[in-house]
Amino acid sequence: xxxxxxxxxxxxxxxxxxxxxxxxxxxxxxxxxxxxxxxxxxxxxxxxxxxxxxxxxxxxxxxxxxxxxxxxxxxxxxxxxxxxxxxxxxxxxxxxxxxxxxxxxxxxxxxxxxxxxxxxxxxxxxxxxxxxxxxxxxxxxxxxxxxxxxxxxxxxxxxxxxxxxxxxxxxxxxxxx
Amino acid sequence: xxxxxxxxxxxxxxxxxxxxxxxxxxxxxxxxxxxxxxxxxxxxxxxxxxxxxxxxxxxxxxxxxxxxxxxxxxxxxxxxxxxxxxxxxxxxxxxxxxxxxxxxxxxxxxxxxxxxxxxxxxxxxxxxxxxxxxxxxxxxxxxxxxxxxxxxxxxxxxxxxxxxxxxxxxxxxxxxxxxxxxxxxxxxxxxxxxxxxxxxxxxxxxxxxxxxxxxxxxxxxxxxxxxxxxxxxxxxxxxxxxxxxxxxxxxxxxxxxxxxxxxxxxxxxxxxxxxxxxxxxxxxxxxxxxxxxxxxxxxxxxxxxxxxxxxxxxxxxxxxxxxxxxxxxxxxxxxxxxxxxxxxxxxxxxxxxxxxxxxxxxxxxxxxxxxxxxxxxxxxxxxxxxx
Numbered sequence: 001x002x003x004x005x006x007x008x009x010x011x012x013x014x015x016x017x018x019x020x021x022x023x024x025x026x027x028x029x030x031x032x033x034x035x036x037x038x039x040x041x042x043x044x045x046x047x048x049x050x051x052x053x054x055x056x057x058x059x060x061x062x063x064x065x066x067x068x069x070x071x072x073x074x075x076x077x078x079x080x081x082x083x084x085x086x087x088x089x090x091x092x093x094x095x096x097x098x099x100x101x102x103x104x105x106x107x108x109x110x111x112x113x114x115x116x117x118x119x120x121x122x123x124x125x126x127x128x129x130x131x132x133x134x135x136x137x138x139x140x141x142x143x144x145x146x147x148x149x150x151x152x153x154x155x156x157x158x159x160x161x162x163x164x165x166x167x168x169x170x171x172x173x174x175x176x177x
Numbered sequence: 178x179x180x181x182x183x184x185x186x187x188x189x190x191x192x193x194x195x196x197x198x199x200x201x202x203x204x205x206x207x208x209x210x211x212x213x214x215x216x217x218x219x220x221x222x223x224x225x226x227x228x229x230x231x232x233x234x235x236x237x238x239x240x241x242x243x244x245x246x247x248x249x250x251x252x253x254x255x256x257x258x259x260x261x262x263x264x265x266x267x268x269x270x271x272x273x274x275x276x277x278x279x280x281x282x283x284x285x286x287x288x289x290x291x292x293x294x295x296x297x298x299x300x301x302x303x304x305x306x307x308x309x310x311x312x313x314x315x316x317x318x319x320x321x322x323x324x325x326x327x328x329x330x331x332x333x334x335x336x337x338x339x340x341x342x343x344x345x346x347x348x349x350x351x352x353x354x355x356x357x358x359x360x361x362x363x364x365x366x367x368x369x370x371x372x373x374x375x376x377x378x379x380x381x382x383x384x385x386x387x388x389x390x391x392x393x394x395x396x397x398x399x400x401x402x403x404x405x406x407x408x409x410x411x412x413x414x415x416x417x418x419x420x421x422x423x424x425x426x427x428x429x430x431x432x433x434x435x436x437x438x439x440x441x442x443x444x445x446x447x448x449x450x451x452x453x454x455x456x457x458x459x460x461x462x463x464x465x466x467x468x469x470x471x472x473x474x475x476x477x478x479x480x481x482x483x484x485x486x487x488x489x490x491x492x493x494x495x496x497x498x499x500x501x502x503x504x505x506x507x508x509x510x511x512x513x514x515x516x517x518x519x520x521x522x523x524x525x526x527x528x529x530x531x532x533x534x535x536x537x538x539x540x541x542x543x544x545x546x547x548x549x550x551x552x553x554x555x556x557x558x559x560x561x562x563x564x
Contacts, residue, residue, distance in 0.1 A: 018538055019495065020376075026477040034473070037213040046218040111556045 061121045061134040064112055064151075065159035074153065075163055076131035078105040082123035090116035091123060110153040114140045130163045186287045194461070195274050195422060199468075203421045207472050208235070214476045232239040252316060263408065263415035266305025270422040273298045277429045278353045280421075280439045280457035281446055284514060291343065291352030296337055299385070302423065303329040306387070306394060306404045309416070313407035314422035321403025324483065325387060325394035331490035332384040332391075338498040339378040342505040343434045344368045346523070356438030363442035364520065367435035369506065373527040375435045377498050382427035383471055384490070386420060390478035394488035397527060428467040429460075436463045497534045504530055 016022055034176045036042040047054060056062065078095035096108035124134050138161055143149055205220070209232060212219025223234040250259060276291045278284040287293050303326055310322020344350055346367065347358040359365050368375050384391040395403040405416045432438055439456030446452050481489065504526035512519040 018535060019489070023478065025472060025475070030473055030477045033216060034210060036215045037216060043216040044218060045216055046212075048218060084553070 033089045035071040056137050059118045060137055061124075062130055062133050062138045063114070063140065063159065064108060064117075064123070064156060065134045065136055065161075066153065066156040067131050067133060067163040068157065070162060071161075073109070074131070074157055075108060075129055076107050076110060077103065077129060078107045078110075079128060081126040081128060081131055085122045087122065088116045088118045088119060090114075090118075107153060110156060112151050112156065114149040114151055115146060133160070182494070185283065187239055187283060189284055190283060191274055191277075191279065192271070194279070195271070195425060196418075199425050199465075200421045201240070203472075204239065204469070205233060205236050205383070206469075207475075208232075211476045212473055214473070225361050243411060243414050246410040248412060251407050252375065253314040254508070255312040255314070258308050261411075261555045262305050262309035262312060263405075263412045264305075265308065265417075266302055267415040267417040267422075269298050270426060271303065271417040273426050274422075274429070276352050276358050278433065278438055279429075279460050280453050282453050283457055284353055289351055290360045292340060292350045292355070292434075292439065295375075295426070296333075296340075296350075299423065299426065300329070300333055302419065302514075305416070310404035311409065313404075315407050317400040317402075318404050318406045320400045321396065321406070324396070324400075325404055328391065328393060328486060328490075331487060332381045332494075334386055334533055335377060335490060335494040335498045336381040338495070338502055339374040339381065340434060341366050341502050342371050345502070345505050352433055352438075355433055356396045356440055358439050359437040361443070363437075364407075366442075370523045371435070371493060371527065372524070373497065373501050373530050374505075375431070377460065377471075377494055377501070378431060378434070379467075380489075381494060381498075382431065382476065384486070386423045386427060386471075388420065388424060388471070389475040389487060390480050392480060396480065397546075398480075424468055425464065428471065431463035431467050432460055433462045436467075437524070443544070450455045476479045484487060490526070493534065493538065496537070497530060500530045500533065501527070536562055 013166045033043060039046050043169075051135040069075050076093075079095055080093060080095070081167050083091040083093050090113040092109070092111045092113075093107045098104055119134070121134055123132050140149060184405065209218075211220040219232060220235045221229055223229070223231040223232060223238045225234055273295045275285040275296050276288050276289070306325035306329075307322045310318040310320075310325070313319075343355075347355050349355055349358060356369075359367060363369070370387070387394050393403075395405075397403075402404075405413055408416060427494060439460040441459055445451070446456070505523065508519065508522045508526050512522050
């Protein structure tokens with residue numbers, strides 16, 4: 001058995017059902033909001049978007065960037081881990097042989113299709129040498145054609161910076177760093 | 178020749194005020210005001226040379242857009258009536274401004290039947306809505322048109338009857354004469370003689386403009402856009418502008434009837450030039466204030482259900498307005514004209530009308546439409562809930 005209590009049923013008074021007082025109450029609310037928002041923007045929640053931005057949360061996965069070595073070269077060793085794990089197949093890496101025998105491989109071309117990317121962050125997890133990160137806090141800007149979203153290694157490196165992570169398990173204190 | 182020139186000048190001035198300033202600004206003010214009420218920012222993007230002016234350029238952008246827009250018409254329309262409908266709606270709204278006395282000088286035509294002329298022409302506006310709905314050959318348009326005509330029938334009666342009380346008080350129907358009769362101290366204004374009539378007039382006028390909370394003919398959540406569903410481009414704008422102009426028309430009429438028109442309280446008009454300008458400014462200030470109130474009500478109340486609109490019109494507003502006419506007529510005949518006694522008696526009469534209306538409403542509360550008392554209904558409901 002369910003007990004139901006009728007709370008606001010037909011118990012309006014004649015004054016309430018004449019609309020008069022209730023309309024005045026409503027008007028006082030709307031006018032208060034109008035004055036407050038006109039004079040001080042007190043309750044206004046809308047942002048004037050491009051000029052005012054709400055910062056993204058710290059762990060927001062935004063645009064990728066390719067990190068650099070101390071000498072400015074790309075950290076990526078073209079191991080293909082990110083391209084393999086990528087569920088959207090948006091990473092294309094063309095590997096090449098590096099002159100430095102300690103580095104062996106490096107990407108001649110590293111491109112990400114930001115239209116295909118699902119921003120899952122698996123590439124960042126998969127990377128063994130902290131070469132790719134998604135911590136720019138930005139999202140792709142609008143482009144006038146699809147090719148604009150196809151980002152090359154140069155652009156990705158421009159977003160990147162030097163990484164302090166130690167690469168390839170080689171420690172600086174064993175004389176090879 | 179000179180008369181023609183002056184008349185032309187007046188026509189240009191009045192229509193510059195109404196069509197050039199008030200209506201475009203109303204669109205901006207309404208969007209901006211609703212934004213402020215709803216804790217938003219509102220339109221502020223249209224800019225000329227990087228200068229935005231709080232979105233004041235949006236009306237210009239809107240006009241350019243609407244003028245260059247395709248005039249899309251349904252193939253099954255009635256060709257002539259579909260084109261004529263927006264003209265009727267727009268014309269009837271605009272032409273009534275001919276008798277509105279903006280100032281002692283600024284009135285296009287001082288007709289003897291001033292207020293009656295306004296009612297006669299403004300009632301024609303509903304033909305625009307009705308014809309538009311029928312000629313569009315669309316079921317939603319037709320429903321909107323039927324709603325518009327039914328609502329107009331219900332509220333035009335109240336609208337006319339509320340004005341009768343004021344006309345009895347000032348014993349004239351000429352618009353300019355009504356304003357002149359309200360000269361002197363502020364308690365000579367119509368609102369201090371007929372406060373109930375003002376409230377009734379305000380509500381009925383809002384219904385006559387077909388704006389929220391009485392926008393059933395549009396009812397976008399039920400019948401898409403109602404009677405102007407099949408209109409686009411400038412034809413649509415004519416309905417839209419007509420609606421705004423009608424809003425200003427009723428505000429202007431309320432100013433004339435209840436707020437002394439261009440009369441500045443306690444300051445007599447003896448042909449001073451500065452008074453003519455100050456009077457027009459005062460008239461427009463009151464007009465804008467009433468229009469602002471109408472807009473605020475729009476963003477305060479939700480739309481009435483159809484039967485609620487009819488109940489409000491026929492069961493509450495109409496009896497109250499008839500009672501007001503009777504009480505006013507009795508008081509005017511029974512008391513010496515222009516005395517303090519008459520003023521007090523009018524206010525007492527108004528209070529009596531309000532109290533009787535509320536008492537009747539309270540007495541009717543006990544019964545709902547099918548004749549079951551609410552107490553019985555509640556018992557029945559709670560029994561059903563228990564089982």
